[in-house]
Amino acid sequence: MTAESTKRLGSTLDSVVVYAQGAVCHRLARGSVSPDGRVRVTGLPRSLDPGSLRARVLGAPGVRVTEARVEVEAEPLGTGTPDELRREVERLSDEYAAAQGRRDRQLSLIEEVRALHPVPPARRREEPHRRTPVDALLELADFVDERLTGLHNRLVELEEALRNVEHELTVAADRLARASTDAPSAHVETTVCAVLTLDGTGDAEEVELELEYGVPGAVWVPAYRLTHRQGDGSGRLVLRASVAQRTGEDWTGVRIALATADLRRRTDLPRLRSIRIGRSQPAPAPSGWREPPAGLVDLFSGYDAAGPGQSSAARCPPSRSQPGRDRATGRAPAAGPSRVPPPPWRPRLLAGLRRHPLRHR
Structure with a gap:
């Protein structure tokens, strides 16, 4: 869609809300809309934040804005x-x-x-005094x-x-x-406008649009004046505001409101902590008890499962001089099925784990 086929509407600045840093401006535009629902609103400043542009239709319930974006137009300047x-x-x-x-x-x-x-003329020595001409x-x-x-x-x-x-x-x-x-080096003038797409403008001849956008470069400073007469029990406190802005717009005759909030500050809901009413108590110490891990009894099941099928040489290698003989008697072990006794350190390990469970932080 070209710029010639889109309706161009002029806008006027209606009101401004000045925050601690920055301002939010409201513009009004009125006019007819093209058959495809496109309209181009001109007169926006160069310093506006493109992400803060908002638009809505006033006085037309069935018409709504489906798209709003910022575009920059360039025109050659006269020399x-x-x-x-x-x-x-x-x-x-x-x-x-x-x-x-x-x-x-x-x-x-x-x-x-x-x-x-x-x-007066100079008087000679032999001349008498003259009368002063008072008149x-x-x-x-x-x-x-x-x-x-x-x-x-x-x-x-x-x-x-x-x-x-x-x-x-x-x-x-x-x-x-x-x-x-x-003026840029190429002698080109740039203007900022808002391109809006409207839905439901079939029966509407004219629409009134309201644009809202944020601009930096605006600040206000409070000034207080206290008036008190001697002997009176009350006084009068007057608050005045000094507003300064370099947004590229003329705020003459525009309604101005003031706010102490910051536009750059996040507005997420805070996460409140619980408050206890009563005497202050120290925070409870974290408990170090933890249930024994599952499968603690089966920790040595693999060791117990090693039956007579495996020789003691696989678990404890014999001496090199007399392989397969007992170290104490020097005799070969008796043949026949026998269960390998549990190691002496296993009961102590299990008892220690039960008496001193693992602590977690």
């Missing part, structure tokens, strides 16, 4: 965009320099007017005050214009820096 931003930055730079020059000339003019003061001095002081008032009012206007031009220049320079660093 004139960075040049336009660069020309805008150069124009604002010239305007900022002109505004700064006007402000500096106004400051120098204020300093010149402020330096005006009456200077002229007062007129000069009034002129200087009136002139400085007008110059300062003009200075305020020039400084305000300079600040406005500086702000516009800062914004344009930031746009130029982002455009130059964010």
